[in-house]
Amino acid sequence: MTDAVPEDEAPKSMTIVAWSGDLDKIWPTLILGSTGAAYGMKTTIFFTFWGLFPLVRDDVRITGTNAMTKALAGMNPPGVSNMKLSKLHMGGAGAWMMKKLARDNKVASPKELLEMCTELGVNLWPCEMTMELMGLRRDQLIEGAGDPVGAASALSEMSRSQINLFI
């Protein structure tokens, strides 16, 4: 589709490094990622550290096999529908109000946007190192997630992208 546009006019590729699992960061990440794909850009999101949690299935409660990974997952449930606000989360009330406002105003939820990302062909790359750190298995990630990769693969993709974001 982008073939009709001269090379210097339209970006061809976008890479977003999603390092944060905060709702207020992952939401715009998913908006820009899905829109990038809609724009015909080759779009990749590299999910690393706390940013990997939104790529975990909503129904996964316990991750890993040791006490610390289990405790961390218990305190901070993974899954895109369980993300918290970085400010004024207020024990969930803040995030709940934000999602209610979004729903009332027909703003797509992070979960819907993640599904659009999958549907529109966004590369969703889980960070291999974070998976091992948190004891996450492939089958605990959402269906659209790609093969786990390392920092070098992310950088390689970024070196070929006209738009690079770290959110």
Next chain:
Amino acid sequence: MDQQFDATADAKGQKCPMPVLLASRQLKTLRPGQVLLVEATDGGSKSDIPSWAKDTGNELLDSSVEDGIYRYLIRKS
């Protein structure tokens, strides 16, 4: 707007970025030369849909607004 179209992307009631996402998804099902009608109520679509059409190399044939519904006709290139 009395031009013919081959498919419709109904984004009425939905906010940014859904009109562009739904338009993109629907356009993929069309063949080159076919025309897509995008309907939206989000005011952001006024700038988003034309720039999306231009940057993806497709042609915005017409845009109009009536009773708060924006309509865009895009020919797939």
